[in-house]
Amino acid sequence: MTTAEEKISDVSPEKTDSKQDVRQIPIHNLDIKRLIELDACTRCGECLSWCPVYDQDSKEGIVPRRKVIDFLKIARAQNGFLAKIMKSENVRESFKKVIRALFCYQEVTEEQIKEFVANLYECSTCGQCEVVCPAHIDTVNLWEDLRRLIVSAGYGPLEPQKALRKSVITFDNPWQQPRSGRTKWSRRAKKDNLIIEEPREIIKSKGKVLLFFGCTASYDANVKQVAINTVNILEALNIDYGVLGKDEKCCGSVLLRMGDPEHKRLFQENIDQFNGLGIETLISSCAGCFKTIMQDYPKVGKLNFEVLHTVEYLARLLKKGKLTFPHPVNRICTYHDPCHLGRATGGFDAPRLIMNSIPGLKLIEMPRNKEYSRCCGAGGGLKSGYPDIQNKMAQRRVKEAEETGAKELVSCCPFCYQGLQVGISSLASDIVIKDMSAYIAESLLGYDVFERADEDAAAKKKKKEEAQLSGEDEKKFKEADSDG
Numbered sequence: 001m002t003t004a005e006e007k008i009s010d011v012s013p014e015k016t017d018s019k020q021d022v023r024q025i026p027i028h029n030l031d032i033k034r035l036i037e038l039d040a041c042t043r044c045g046e047c048l049s050w051c052p053v054y055d056q057d058s059k060e061g062i063v064p065r066r067k068v069i070d071f072l073k074i075a076r077a078q079n080g081f082l083a084k085i086m087k088s089e090n091v092r093e094s095f096k097k098v099i100r101a102l103f104c105y106q107e108v109t110e111e112q113i114k115e116f117v118a119n120l121y122e123c124s125t126c127g128q129c130e131v132v133c134p135a136h137i138d139t140v141n142l143w144e145d146l147r148r149l150i151v152s153a154g155y156g157p158l159e160p161q162k163a164l165r166k167s168v169i170t171f172d173n174p175w176q177q178p179r180s181g182r183t184k185w186s187r188r189a190k191k192d193n194l195i196i197e198e199p200r201e202i203i204k205s206k207g208k209v210l211l212f213f214g215c216t217a218s219y220d221a222n223v224k225q226v227a228i229n230t231v232n233i234l235e236a237l238n239i240d241y242g243v244l245g246k247d248e249k250c251c252g253s254v255l256l257r258m259g260d261p262e263h264k265r266l267f268q269e270n271i272d273q274f275n276g277l278g279i280e281t282l283i284s285s286c287a288g289c290f291k292t293i294m295q296d297y298p299k300v301g302k303l304n305f306e307v308l309h310t311v312e313y314l315a316r317l318l319k320k321g322k323l324t325f326p327h328p329v330n331r332i333c334t335y336h337d338p339c340h341l342g343r344a345t346g347g348f349d350a351p352r353l354i355m356n357s358i359p360g361l362k363l364i365e366m367p368r369n370k371e372y373s374r375c376c377g378a379g380g381g382l383k384s385g386y387p388d389i390q391n392k393m394a395q396r397r398v399k400e401a402e403e404t405g406a407k408e409l410v411s412c413c414p415f416c417y418q419g420l421q422v423g424i425s426s427l428a429s430d431i432v433i434k435d436m437s438a439y440i441a442e443s444l445l446g447y448d449v450f451e452r453a454d455e456d457a458a459a460k461k462k463k464k465e466e467a468q469l470s471g472e473d474e475k476k477f478k479e480a481d482s483d484g
């Protein structure tokens, strides 16, 4: 195998575009912690055996240690002492030739940077490398900071990811849906008898708990169960909550993860909106929104409320005796820890406490669980940048779930729900994807609202058909009677 140094240096400047095309990566924007971390990598390669993306696409360039080596190579070539001499217009070309020969100095090329950028984005920011790294490098934040440098130099994000950016900026959601469509799901759910009332707008209800749905649960009809079940749970528990309705905007996670500086504007707008509500707690059933608001927003502005994932909020009620599960949910499931709830924030116990408290529900753990949970590939912009790799990662995780013998694969994130469903469909697997809110709602209500609505609709249809039939029979009888 070639070493990173060999690989990155074997593209000579002569083989590439003009040197003037190479833009400067603004390494001076990196804080001291990140610079130390770049230096701290011992090249031990532990990350190689754990990275779920490398597991599906074994290219050395995407392994964390190689990203570190390649970035340093670029940074030194652009910023070191030799780089300054080589870039100076006051230094004669003949002297530069001597420097090149003496110190084996080579300018970094456009191709090398583009290759590094492609590798940097082939990562779901799952945080597994951070868990196993003996040097304790804060890799997720490192990758995100490097992506920011790359974007500011005009090299990122990747072409397919640009549509997400444009959509968030134009529509306040990454799914290219009009703003007016954000609350369509609740109107539809009310009409279909899946919820009793549409959720109250917090601006009117002045509730103490803000339920933040997030874009995926609001717009994707395939994961509408997350929003519907969460509303039914809060209603059943008589929680003093409210929602933003049409005024809810994307949390900005997608921009942050792809390195787009525009995330700060969105964060600040949301912080100002949330702080002005007078809430005590913000809850979200989306692990991505939760992590972003809880961990990343405070880097931009102060929050005057606490932030919890819905399962953490409910686990707290459970511990206080304010939540009990009256009805059994007789299922066998296995649990997928979302990276942004588990590894990122340590939220391992709350979902397990809830599942173990629901009567009838049997949880079988997968071998890779908690901090070693295998990523489904949906996050970090990987799904839009490298959909085939995401698909393979999801299939890998679904196979692991199948091997437990469980009939259902449960998580607590609409993004994981979407991501794992890709793997289930590709494998034509019999395992059924679930969001934990479905089990909680079913135990509280004593039935599954979707099954109940389907049964009601089928019963109505049958009644109508019977009425039509009996009407026709009566008509026939009358006709026969008049003939006679």
Ligand code: SF4
Pocket: 050, 051, 052, 053, 054, 062, 063, 064, 122, 123, 124, 125, 126, 127, 128, 129, 130, 139, 140
């Ligand atoms: S964050 Fe996850 S996907 Fe990215 S390099 Fe680390 S282990 Fe691989």
Ligand code: SF4
Pocket: 040, 041, 042, 043, 044, 045, 046, 047, 048, 064, 065, 129, 132, 133, 134, 135, 136, 137
């Ligand atoms: S595990 Fe950490 S120290 Fe070891 S090669 Fe990977 S990033 Fe470097």
